[in-house]
Structures are given as C-alpha cells and as structure tokens.
Amino acid sequence: MKISTRLWIIVTAVLTLASLAIKFYFLPAADRFVRLSVEEQIHREMQAFEKIIGVVVTAANGDKEYVRRALYAISADKTIPIELRRSDFLDSQFGKRPDRAPRNDFERQVMQSAQAAFRQTDQYLEYAYPLKAQTICQTCHVGADGKAIQLGRPVGLAIRRLPLSAVTDSRINYFTLDLFWENFGLLTLAVLAVLFPVWLWVLRPLHRLSAESQHILEQRDSDAAALSEGEGVSEEWQAIQKIIDDAKSKRETHGE
DSSP: OOHHHHHHHHHHHHHHHHHHHIIIIIHHHHHHHHHHHHHHHHHHHHHHHHHHHHHHHHHHTTOHHHHHHHHHHHHHOTTSOEEEEEOHHHHHHHOOOGGGSOOSHHHHHHHHHTOOEEEEOSSEEEEEEEEEOOGGGGGTOBOTTSOBOOTTSEEEEEEEEEEHHHHHTSHHHIIIIIHHHHHHHHHHHHHHHHHHHHIIIIIHHHHHHHHHHHHHHHHHHHHHHHHHHTSSOOHHHHHHHHHHHHHHHHHHHHHO
16 A cells, blocks of 8 residues: 555544544533533623612612512513512512413422522523522511511522523634634644645655656566567677576586
8 A cells, every 4th residue: 555545544534533523522512611601601690680689679778669660670671681580478478460470380490499590492591590588688578477588588580591592602602613613624724734745745756766666677577578588688688688697607506
C-alpha cells in the first residue's frame, strides 16, 4: 500500500473518530450545559423577582390594597413573563380566584412541597418557584384562627415559561455548539492545509522516484530476458554480459 494512501486512511480515521466523539459525547454534554445554564439564569431571575416583591410589601407598610394592586399590575404587565398563583392560605383569607389557582399537577406538587422545579413540555420549559412566607408577610397574612402564616410556607407560586426555541437560540448555545462546529471545520481545513505541502513536496517526489525505480527495474529485467534469448540486445549489453560471465567463470575456477 502506498504511503500516501496510508496517510489518507489515518487522517480519515482520526476525523471520523472525532466526529463520532462529538456526536455521541460532546453534543449531548453541550446540550446539558446549555440547559443547566438557562435554568440557572431563570432561577436567578426568580430570586430577583422575589426580592422585588419583598421591597413592595415593605414599602406598603401594612397596606394590603397597595400590595394587591402592585401584584395585579405586575401580573398584568406583558413585559414581565411571570405568572402568579395563589396558595390555599390566600384563598381562605381573600377568597378563591380561579385565574390564580394552580393549573396542573406539576404546579400543585410544587406548591405542596415548597420546592422549586423545572419541567419540559412539547413547546416550553417551565419553572415553578414557590414564594415563601417571610417575616414581613406575617403582618398581613393571618388566618381565620388569628394565626399568621408560617415562615417558609408558600404564599403563592411564580411561574416562568420559556419557549424551547429560546433555549436553542441562546448565546450560550452559539458558543458551545455553533462555534465549536466552526472551530472543528477550521481544524479540518488546517489538517488538510498541512497535508497538502507534505503531499506536494514529499509524497509526490517519492512516488515519482518509486515509479522511476520500478521502470528501471522493469527495463533491466526486460533487457536481461532479451539477452538470454540473444535477440534485440545491443552490442554493449552483450559485451557487459560476456564480462559478467567471464568473471563468474574465473571465480568458479579459482574456487575449485
């Protein structure tokens, strides 16, 4: 097998293995990294939203209507992509509102466990974040038995819904996937750029030298065959062959 053929087989094998490693290891790992990065960003947004509510409640200084109007304004603002849900404690205190009730088992489970959770649907990545009672909340949220809501108990939920297309189109996704494929393409071009001079200045001259050597050997064998038959051989070749035969004969004589 030619050296150039072996070299191309090695390069092809290396690039193929790299592609398989990317497909079955790097791409899934990159998807998980992008997903975790987006989830972390949403979680931080929810924490900031909870602090804003705390500031509003503190500024209200016990004015329940002020807090209620502020929360309604926040939920009605389309630029704030957060939906609010009421807990059973708020329903018992202010009455039920169907538009503020948990809408599915996922939201009800988060409300009951008081643990934030993500879930993925066909179109969205959803995050349910429990808004837990703080000390400032106990001044307004008091049950029929006269007891304030327990610290840490969910007052409600904040729901954040993000389209899955926003995850795939995120900047993080560009740096982990698109940019990586661009770099992999550049790496492939770099390998080919390095191999081209090797082929041009090393492998091709070697190939020519090998072909020329093979031609010389074939010509020698052809001339030797013609010499043995005594046809089509120049006088020079006949003289050389005679000298070789005489040398062999003398060597055999002296050897005896």
